[in-house]
Amino acid sequence: xxxxxxxxxxxxxxxxxxPLTHCMTNDVVQTFTANILLTxxxxxxxxxxxxxxxxFAAMADALLxxxxxxxxPRAQSMRRAIESAVAAGKPWTLDxxxxxxxxxxxxxxxxxxxxxxxxxxGNASEILALAGMSAGGRGVDTTDTAxxxxxxAQALARQTNAIVAVTGEVDYVTDGQRTKTIAGGDPxxxxxxxxxxxxxxxxxxxxxxxxxxxxxxxxxxGWMKRxxxxxxxxxxxxxxxxxxxxxxxxxxEAQA
Amino acid sequence: xxxxxxxxxxxxxxxxxxPLTHCMTNDVVQTFTANILLTxxxxxxxxxxxxxxxxFAAMADALLxxxxxxxxPRAQSMRRAIESAVAAGKPWTLDxxxxxxxxxxxxxxxxxxxxxxxxxxGNASEILALAGMSAGGRGVDTTDTAxxxxxxAQALARQTNAIVAVTGEVDYVTDGQRTKTIAGGDPxxxxxxxxxxxxxxxxxxxxxxxxxxxxxxxxxxGWMKRxxxxxxxxxxxxxxxxxxxxxxxxxxEAQA
Amino acid sequence: xxxxxxxxxxxxxxxxxxPLTHCMTNDVVQTFTANILLTxxxxxxxxxxxxxxxxFAAMADALLxxxxxxxxPRAQSMRRAIESAVAAGKPWTLDxxxxxxxxxxxxxxxxxxxxxxxxxxGNASEILALAGMSAGGRGVDTTDTAxxxxxxAQALARQTNAIVAVTGEVDYVTDGQRTKTIAGGDPxxxxxxxxxxxxxxxxxxxxxxxxxxxxxxxxxxGWMKRxxxxxxxxxxxxxxxxxxxxxxxxxxEAQA
Numbered sequence: 001x002x003x004x005x006x007x008x009x010x011x012x013x014x015x016x017x018x019p020l021t022h023c024m025t026n027d028v029v030q031t032f033t034a035n036i037l038l039t040x041x042x043x044x045x046x047x048x049x050x051x052x053x054x055x056f057a058a059m060a061d062a063l064l065x066x067x068x069x070x071x072x073p074r075a076q077s078m079r080r081a082i083e084s085a086v087a088a089g090k091p092w093t094l095d096x097x098x099x100x101x102x103x104x105x106x107x108x109x110x111x112x113x114x115x116x117x118x119x120x121x122g123n124a125s126e127i128l129a130l131a132g133m134s135a136g137g138r139g140v141d142t143t144d145t146a147x148x149x150x151x152x153a154q155a156l157a158r159q160t161n162a163i164v165a166v167t168g169e170v171d172y173v174t175d176g177q178r179t180k181t182i183a184g185g186d187p188x189x190x191x192x193x194x195x196x197x198x199x200x201x202x203x204x205x206x207x208x209x210x211x212x213x214x215x216x217x218x219x220x221x222g223w224m225k226r227x228x229x230x231x232x233x234x235x236x237x238x239x240x241x242x243x244x245x246x247x248x249x250x251x252x253e254a255q256a
Numbered sequence: 257x258x259x260x261x262x263x264x265x266x267x268x269x270x271x272x273x274x275p276l277t278h279c280m281t282n283d284v285v286q287t288f289t290a291n292i293l294l295t296x297x298x299x300x301x302x303x304x305x306x307x308x309x310x311x312f313a314a315m316a317d318a319l320l321x322x323x324x325x326x327x328x329p330r331a332q333s334m335r336r337a338i339e340s341a342v343a344a345g346k347p348w349t350l351d352x353x354x355x356x357x358x359x360x361x362x363x364x365x366x367x368x369x370x371x372x373x374x375x376x377x378g379n380a381s382e383i384l385a386l387a388g389m390s391a392g393g394r395g396v397d398t399t400d401t402a403x404x405x406x407x408x409a410q411a412l413a414r415q416t417n418a419i420v421a422v423t424g425e426v427d428y429v430t431d432g433q434r435t436k437t438i439a440g441g442d443p444x445x446x447x448x449x450x451x452x453x454x455x456x457x458x459x460x461x462x463x464x465x466x467x468x469x470x471x472x473x474x475x476x477x478g479w480m481k482r483x484x485x486x487x488x489x490x491x492x493x494x495x496x497x498x499x500x501x502x503x504x505x506x507x508x509e510a511q512a
Numbered sequence: 513x514x515x516x517x518x519x520x521x522x523x524x525x526x527x528x529x530x531p532l533t534h535c536m537t538n539d540v541v542q543t544f545t546a547n548i549l550l551t552x553x554x555x556x557x558x559x560x561x562x563x564x565x566x567x568f569a570a571m572a573d574a575l576l577x578x579x580x581x582x583x584x585p586r587a588q589s590m591r592r593a594i595e596s597a598v599a600a601g602k603p604w605t606l607d608x609x610x611x612x613x614x615x616x617x618x619x620x621x622x623x624x625x626x627x628x629x630x631x632x633x634g635n636a637s638e639i640l641a642l643a644g645m646s647a648g649g650r651g652v653d654t655t656d657t658a659x660x661x662x663x664x665a666q667a668l669a670r671q672t673n674a675i676v677a678v679t680g681e682v683d684y685v686t687d688g689q690r691t692k693t694i695a696g697g698d699p700x701x702x703x704x705x706x707x708x709x710x711x712x713x714x715x716x717x718x719x720x721x722x723x724x725x726x727x728x729x730x731x732x733x734g735w736m737k738r739x740x741x742x743x744x745x746x747x748x749x750x751x752x753x754x755x756x757x758x759x760x761x762x763x764x765e766a767q768a
Contacts, residue, residue: 026302027283027286027302027304027539028286028287028290028302029287030539030540031287031540031541031543031544031705031706032287034540034705034706035704035705035750035751035754038702038703038704038705038750039703039749039750039751044705045610046538046539046540046580046581047581047610048539048581048583049581049582049583049584049616051615051616052582052614052615052616052617055614055615055616056613056614059613068302069302069303069304069305070305070308071304071305072305073583098301098303101312101315102303102308102311102312103307103308103311104305104307104308104311105308190294191294191295191506192291192294193287193290193291193294193300194287194290235503236503236506236507237295237502237503237504237505237506237507238291238294238295238502238503238506239291239295239498239499239500239501239502239503239506240499240500240503242291242499242502242751243499243751243752243754243755244751244752245751246749246750246751246754247747247748247749247750247751247752248749249749250703250748250749250750250751251748251749282558283539283542283558283560284542284543284546284558285543287543288543324558325558325559325560325561326561326564327560327561327585328561354557354559357568357571358559358564358567358568359563359564359567360561360563360564360567446550447550447551447762448547448550449543449546449547449550449556450543450546491759492759492762492763493551493758493759493760493761493763494550494551494758494759494762495547495755495756495758495759495762496755496756496759498547498755498758499755
């Protein structure tokens with residue numbers, strides 16, 4: 001990736017605006033998600049009780065909805081947060097973890113899709129399922145490549161007016177008309193839990209930045225790809241990789 | 257430990273089959289558990305809403321039930337997941353965290369013990385309590401040595417037909433007749449939260465592999481012991497140890 | 513910081529008594545909190561179902577209440593745990609994360625303030641809000657300096673008879689009459705989620721130690737500041753910092 005593809009002006013916006021990012025995400029990736037946002041300069045907050053989620057979604061700059069460990073009470077809180085964010089004009093992002101494979105979360109995601117998400121970030125199986133083009137993956141893993149899901153992503157973007165990022169070995173970011181392609185990264189990223197979920201949080205935060213939303217979301221994908229490449233070259237396994245990945249995001253400008 | 261005791265053929269099965277492992281575990285160890293499974297090549301998924309847990313337990317290769325932060329709704333979801341796994345012929349593993357010391361989880365574990373677990377992994381106090389031979393430990397810590405709990409483990413194995421692993425400074429894995437002993441590891445493993453809980457997840461996944469289940473569970477214990485020894489020799493404290501531990505599991509074959 | 517300010521005699525108490533610390537804390541910091549307590553020699557346990565929380569609070573040496581991801585069921589469990597701890601003569605500590613900014617948790621904290629906390633640890637905005645002197649911060653971030661909140665901390669200490677620690681670039685620990693000032697640390701501590709929440713857990717545990725509670729709480733703050741300084745000098749970003757921070761707490765005596 002050339003330095004200019006790191007979209008350093010977007011990164012500058014990210015670091016200086018420090019978007020207050022309301023994360024309603026799954027139990028497995030809370031810490032990693034918060035740390036990824038913090039290393040990039042954002043301000044994460046996980047607020048989940050329905051009353052508070054509704055109040056906070058209107059105060060925050062951006063909202064992330066990740067259904068990885070969705071429960072009934074959490075689904076209710078999320079719906080109230082989404083409605084509050086939309087009413088306040090704040091962008092919200094959907095990470096449809098495991099959609100297609102599991103019925104409860106698939107119903108939930110189909111319902112909230114009508115509530116005008118700013119962005120959707122998923123793997124190929126999830127995007128195919130959300131677009132109604134697949135029966136879904138093997139649990140939360142993807143069984144399709146991102147490239148194969150690109151038409152579904154484009155259709156989903158046109159249907160919802162959201163920016164759709166379908167990520168994998170190569171990431172595709174589309175608004176239904178234009179599509180950006182982000183290569184790079186490293187397979188080691190699939191051996192640390194939460195790299196995709198954390199990307200969704202960065203996408204959510206980037207939707208609050210000024211400028212072209214397609215560019216902002218693509219920039220977020222590019223930062224993670226770059227950090228993955230840098231970290232893989234510096235680590236002896238997934239343990240040291242996870243630390244090096246956070247450090248690499250911290251040092252993105254120096255590496256450009 | 258000699259190379260052959262690493263049971264590299266079991267590790268080969270583990271890495272190539274990549275067991276889809278449904279983890280219903282406690283709030284404290286979710287990330288570490290997922291990362292340990294990922295570094296060993298398994299595919300973890302945490303699915304907890306009752307409807308989904310029931311659906312997913314039948315799809316997954318193995319189920320882990322860990323009661324560390326058990327709540328009433330979680331207990332209901334777990335029971336449905338267990339019944340679904342059993343009906344689908346999938347092995348499930350119990351980690352009875354803190355059983356004996358706390359009444360609510362003790363009742364729950366006694367109830368699900370009748371649902372044919374494939375394996376049980378606990379420390380000495382927990383295994384003694386589960387076998388009805390002790391009033392329990394000090395919270396989640398063990399106050400007994402694994403050796404002292406071996407008769408209880410053997411009795412519990414005969415009673416439930418499960419493989420029982422009672423772990424500590426030395427691990428004992430028994431089917432009630434045969435017993436395997438696994439030494440090694442390092443006290444530093446007790447200064448990182450979740451090493452025992454993560455072992456239970458690896459045990460759960462290993463129960464889905466072909467071959468002798470006693471061997472498979474003992475292999476899982478051996479990998480963790482080995483990684484603990486290697487990591488302790490490379491770290492300056494529990495922080496660097498946790499990273500090195502994951503890296504060591506990643507590199508098990510190279511160290512054999 | 514001079515060696516003597518590390519309060520090595522308090523650290524010696526901490527390591528040898530290994531306080532069993534009942535943590536009812538938020539979803540984001542559970543692992544980090546447990547690992548910080550473990551590296552310092554304490555014995556953490558997260559127990560949350562109401563029946564168990566009540567039972568365990570009486571058995572443990574200390575209780576931590578952190579409202580970062582408070583929910584209605586968790587609030588009920590917390591109240592029962594607090595009442596049980598108080599009845600058993602065990603100290604409990606409040607971390608009022610985000611109080612002032614969010615109404616639900618603010619009401620909860622105002623209610624439990626009457627239940628005789630041994631200590632309260634928060635940032636400037638939270639302490640100002642709890643003392644009724646501010647409308648609160650921007651989410652969970654602080655918008656005030658600790659120094660500006662010192663009068664509020666002193667008033668809150670006098671009102672509740674708790675030790676109040678208001679932390680930031682400089683920490684102030686007060687019983688309403690005496691005030692200790694702890695400098696040091698590093699801004700990198702704000703780029704890793706949970707350093708403040710983990711400090712609250714260490715404060716909670718330190719309240720169970722013999723000696724002057726003001727000294728014990730100030731010692732806890734000093735250990736974290738010292739570890740932050742040491743770790744910052746050894747790390748390339750927040751990822752390696754988090755590991756080095758835990759290692760530095762492990763090696764506090766060697767660094768004195």
